[in-house]
Amino acid sequence: MSRLKPEDLKQVKENTLKEMALREGGTTIKITVHMGTCGIAAGAKEVMEALMEEMAASGRKDIRVVGSGCMGMCSSEPNVTVERLGKEGVLYKHMDKNKMRQVFKRHVLLGEVQTDFALARMK
Amino acid sequence: MSTYRAEISVCSGKACRESGSHNLKEALEKELLRKGLNNEIRVTETQCNGFCAQGPLLKVEPEGTLYQKLKEEDIPKLVEEHLVKGEPVKRLFLKPASPPESVPAMEDIPFYSKQMLIVLKNRGVIDPESLEEYIARDGYVGASKALLNMTSEQIIQEVKTSGLRGRGGAGFSTGLKWEFASKSPGDVKYALCNADEGDPGAFMDRSVLEADPHAVLEGMVIAAKAIGAHQGYIYCRAEYPLAVKRLNLAIQQAKEAGLLGRDILGSGFDFDVEVYQGAGAFVCGEETALMQSIEGKRGMPRPRPPFPAQQGLWKKPTVLNNVETYANVPQIIQNGGTWYAGIGTATSKGTKVFALTGAVNNIGLVEVPMGITLREIIFDIGGGIPKKRKFKAVQLGGPSGGCVPERYLDTPVDYESIAKVGAIMGSGGMIVMNDQTCMVDMARFFMDFIQDESCGKCTPCREGTRRMLEILEKITQGRGEPEDIDVLEELSDMIRNSALCGLGQTGPNPVLSTLQYFRDEYEAHIYEKRCPARRCAALVKFEVNADLCTKCGICSRSCPSGAIEWKKREPAVIVKEKCVKCLSCITNCPADAIL
Numbered sequence: 241m242s243r244l245k246p247e248d249l250k251q252v253k254e255n256t257l258k259e260m261a262l263r264e265g266g267t268t269i270k271i272t273v274h275m276g277t278c279g280i281a282a283g284a285k286e287v288m289e290a291l292m293e294e295m296a297a298s299g300r301k302d303i304r305v306v307g308s309g310c311m312g313m314c315s316s317e318p319n320v321t322v323e324r325l326g327k328e329g330v331l332y333k334h335m336d337k338n339k340m341r342q343v344f345k346r347h348v349l350l351g352e353v354q355t356d357f358a359l360a361r362m363k
Numbered sequence: 364m365s366t367y368r369a370e371i372s373v374c375s376g377k378a379c380r381e382s383g384s385h386n387l388k389e390a391l392e393k394e395l396l397r398k399g400l401n402n403e404i405r406v407t408e409t410q411c412n413g414f415c416a417q418g419p420l421l422k423v424e425p426e427g428t429l430y431q432k433l434k435e436e437d438i439p440k441l442v443e444e445h446l447v448k449g450e451p452v453k454r455l456f457l458k459p460a461s462p463p464e465s466v467p468a469m470e471d472i473p474f475y476s477k478q479m480l481i482v483l484k485n486r487g488v489i490d491p492e493s494l495e496e497y498i499a500r501d502g503y504v505g506a507s508k509a510l511l512n513m514t515s516e517q518i519i520q521e522v523k524t525s526g527l528r529g530r531g532g533a534g535f536s537t538g539l540k541w542e543f544a545s546k547s548p549g550d551v552k553y554a555l556c557n558a559d560e561g562d563p564g565a566f567m568d569r570s571v572l573e574a575d576p577h578a579v580l581e582g583m584v585i586a587a588k589a590i591g592a593h594q595g596y597i598y599c600r601a602e603y604p605l606a607v608k609r610l611n612l613a614i615q616q617a618k619e620a621g622l623l624g625r626d627i628l629g630s631g632f633d634f635d636v637e638v639y640q641g642a643g644a645f646v647c648g649e650e651t652a653l654m655q656s657i658e659g660k661r662g663m664p665r666p667r668p669p670f671p672a673q674q675g676l677w678k679k680p681t682v683l684n685n686v687e688t689y690a691n692v693p694q695i696i697q698n699g700g701t702w703y704a705g706i707g708t709a710t711s712k713g714t715k716v717f718a719l720t721g722a723v724n725n726i727g728l729v730e731v732p733m734g735i736t737l738r739e740i741i742f743d744i745g746g747g748i749p750k751k752r753k754f755k756a757v758q759l760g761g762p763s764g765g766c767v768p769e770r771y772l773d774t775p776v777d778y779e780s781i782a783k784v785g786a787i788m789g790s791g792g793m794i795v796m797n798d799q800t801c802m803v804d805m806a807r808f809f810m811d812f813i814q815d816e817s818c819g820k821c822t823p824c825r826e827g828t829r830r831m832l833e834i835l836e837k838i839t840q841g842r843g844e845p846e847d848i849d850v851l852e853e854l855s856d857m858i859r860n861s862a863l864c865g866l867g868q869t870g871p872n873p874v875l876s877t878l879q880y881f882r883d884e885y886e887a888h889i890y891e892k893r894c895p896a897r898r899c900a901a902l903v904k905f906e907v908n909a910d911l912c913t914k915c916g917i918c919s920r921s922c923p924s925g926a927i928e929w930k931k932r933e934p935a936v937i938v939k940e941k942c943v944k945c946l947s948c949i950t951n952c953p954a955d956a957i958l
Contacts, residue, residue: 309574
């Protein structure tokens with residue numbers, strides 16, 4: 241990023257929010273893998289690898305995968321959040337490779353919330 | 364070409380293959396051959412069905428029945444019932460997912476709804492490696508306001524108005540600390556961040572640094588402006604590699620964007636930050652030892668005064684704040700001190716982050732408004748004690764802190780109330796203990812930690828804590844003598860009053876607070892040679908009380924050395940020759956039947 245002036249902060253904020261937002265024609269689905277030390281220790285890296293494999297196989301360009309920090313409930317790690325355009329987000333708990341594959345194929349691609357692995361719905 | 368009356372397709376997706384679909388297919392083919400059905404029923408492979416966590420999966424056509432989590436031994440039954448008798452095996456069906464509404468909303472889960480996020484407002488929401496995403500959540504707005512529109516006096520006044528107190532544990536007013544450093548004469552000053560989190564069971568700072576490193580940097584920029592510092596260091600323990608990595612990346616990004624370094628945001632103010640990695644000595648979390656360590660000397664405390672605000676790092680005026688304290692600052696500047704002071708109690712403002720751990724269902728990082736009760740944190744947010752065990756005490760503040768028993772659980776969380784019941788707010792470690800914890804053993808654990816981490820500079824801490832540990836070890840091994848309690852109290856008093864730094868002065872606290880609330884346990888160890896919680900192996904008989912034994916066999920299964928003989932409908936028997944006294948039977952026995 242080039243050097244910022246105070247008035248640039250607002251512009252960066254607006255641009256980034258636009259980029260982060262789910263919208264028709266752009267990113268319609270966002271998958272967050274929570275990768276704090278607690279998540280990684282519980283297997284978040286393997287979850288991320290399985291997710292990237294599925295992403296590559298799907299060839300979808302409208303899905304964004306991001307890494308983030310811990311959501312707080314370390315005992316439910318690895319956590320993954322799936323947000324689809326116009327739908328409530330879902331926070332998944334105790335994920336592993338196969339649960340991630342299932343969530344990707346059934347929830348991300350087909351819209352069926354995999355309630356067995358879900359911890360919470362979020363606005 | 365022959366026709367088949369049914370087709371069984373085995374999922375050949377990667378997940379199902381990993382969970383053994385190939386063996387399943389072979390077993391199926393063998394079974395069909397054995398039953399002579401191989402000409403009627405065809406076995407094929409199919410692409411992934413998407414139920415990867417329920418694999419291996421089988422689909423039976425023409426009905427389209429899906430079976431989940433199959434094992435080879437399920438195959439004969441499945442072939443016999445479904446394909447011979449025509450009765451699908453319901454037990455093995457793929458279970459349909461319940462409707463999405465059955466998942467609780469986040470605001471209905473006490474773990475989330477009772478929290479209040481200020482320091483952790485970006486946790487799990489932003490990518491900690493993206494400066495843009497931090498800015499998108501109003502990042503660097505506070506720094507911009509402080510650098511361009513406020514004088515250093517105004518910043519300090521705002522922080523004083525907020526009532527923010529040091530989150531490292533001592534709870535000194537942050538605004539006052541800054542004011543002292545600001546008024547100290549000198550053109551070279553330093554702003555330091557203490558990220559040398561070392562209390563057993565504490566991980567607040569790590570989590571903040573990993574989830575939101577820019578918030579700490581922004582807080583430091585504001586503090587630097589307030590006191591007139593142009594150089595800062597973050598003293599982070601090397602055992603936090605991910606935190607160090609993300610901090611360094613954040614520093615690099617901030618420098619490139621002109622948010623650190625020369626002429627920040629065009630304001631003309633310069634401030635640079637470096638990460639200094641600590642080698643894991645607990646005493647280096649003490650402010651004077653921390654500064655010695657950055658100077659390249661052995662990390663040992665020195666007497667105060669002079670206080671760091673007058674003579675700190677390299678004898679220059681220095682402010683040292685904890686990670687969490689700094690992470691509060693940007694929002695205080697952005698929203699005003701009055702906003703922050705509106706949260707919390709009369710003397711303790713804002714929120715506090717706790718690392719909730721131990722015998723509690725929801726282990727994790729929680730941020731709560733000051734004034735919430737310990738009971739709410741442990742039982743609502745933490746979800747209570749697992750395995751139907753009873754709550755015994757909660758340990759606050761690590762080796763410098765104390766424990767709070769059940770009867771004081773309604774104590775509100777603020778610096779003064781917690782101190783009144785014999786513990787300290789501390790940096791936020793909160794270890795929940797159930798009735799299986801021996802309080803003497805717990806005190807021994809912390810004393811072991813303290814004497815191990817004592818730097819050895821002053822005699823009371825170096826020698827005194829070692830003597831206390833020896834006495835505690837003696838008691839837990841069943842060799843306690845009646846005068847031991849008095850000697851412990853005497854030594855505690857002496858160390859508290861004569862040790863050089865906080866580590867020694869607070870070191871006896873775990874012993875004193877357990878003596879205050881659980882003196883009977885000390886007495887049981889010493890006079891009756893009995894450990895009420897049955898954690899001190901030397902005082903446990905390792906015998907099964909046949910009247911209490913429910914004959915469940917859990918002890919036998921949990922024994923790693925095969926020392927417990929158990930038959931159905933008979934009480935278990937421990938073979939003492941084989942027993943290694945690991946206590947796993949006692950931990951797991953649901954009836955507390957092992958004496």
